[in-house]
Amino acid sequence: xxxxxxxxxxxxxxxxxxxxxxxxxxxxxxxxxxxxxxxxxxxxxxxxxxxxxxxxxxxxxxxxxxxxxxxxxxxxxxxxxxxxxxxxxxxxxxxxxxxxxxxxxxxxxxxxxxxxxxxxxxxxxxxxxxxxxxxxxxxxxxxxxxxxxxxxxxxxxxxxxxxxxxxxxxxxxxxxxxxxxxxxxxxxxxxxxxxxxxxxxxxxxxx
Numbered sequence: 541x542x543x544x545x546x547x548x549x550x551x552x553x554x555x556x557x558x559x560x561x562x563x564x565x566x567x568x569x570x571x572x573x574x575x576x577x578x579x580x581x582x583x584x585x586x587x588x589x590x591x592x593x594x595x596x597x598x599x600x601x602x603x604x605x606x607x608x609x610x611x612x613x614x615x616x617x618x619x620x621x622x623x624x625x626x627x628x629x630x631x632x633x634x635x636x637x638x639x640x641x642x643x644x645x646x647x648x649x650x651x652x653x654x655x656x657x658x659x660x661x662x663x664x665x666x667x668x669x670x671x672x673x674x675x676x677x678x679x680x681x682x683x684x685x686x687x688x689x690x691x692x693x694x695x696x697x698x699x700x701x702x703x704x705x706x707x708x709x710x711x712x713x714x715x716x717x718x719x720x721x722x723x724x725x726x727x728x729x730x731x732x733x734x735x736x737x738x739x740x741x742x743x744x745x746x747x
Contacts, residue, residue: 547644581685583635590627622724626733641705666718677707
């Protein structure tokens with residue numbers, strides 16, 4: 541199963557889970573069933589938070605905190621890193637949904653145009669690239685949220701949303717490459733992490 545197929549399923553599952561999602565206190569996380577109570581800046585901030593967690597694990601892997609390459613501790617942490625990268629993609633899909641676009645379709649366009657970065661075998665370099673891209677996405681989302689890029693529905697606003705979606709797709713594609721460097725399937729990690737979180741918040745929606 542490729543990432544594009546997983547993303548089709550993820551979008552449907554995200555939409556179903558949004559109105560059911562609960563915070564750590566067991567309260568509804570959103571007052572609007574489609575997540576519109578959060579601004580685009582808040583959704584990209586959520587993506588950035590997961591990118592930060594992935595960067596932190598990659599840093600620790602590179603400096604040997606969990607043992608040398610291919611050791612049991614190293615391999616176990618690569619699994620944790622893949623789950624953080626899965627969270628990045630899960631939130632990126634919701635951010636794309638709120639921006640009016642399809643993460644899967646944008647990724648397909650980028651693959652067709654061969655717009656992916658050259659892969660590095662250094663996991664910390666790969667997560668740094670994700671951080672760079674989510675920074676660009678956050679800047680655009682901030683401008684959209686503040687109204688600097690036009691009013692919702694205007695041509696300027698719509699074009700800015702398209703650029704935002706493109707950056708979010710770049711984030712997801714680079715997360716896929718980073719997961720490969722870590723020796724893990726991002727598809728499998730997305731399914732596993734989505735279901736783990738559903739179990740944690742008492743939600744029946746599964747991938």
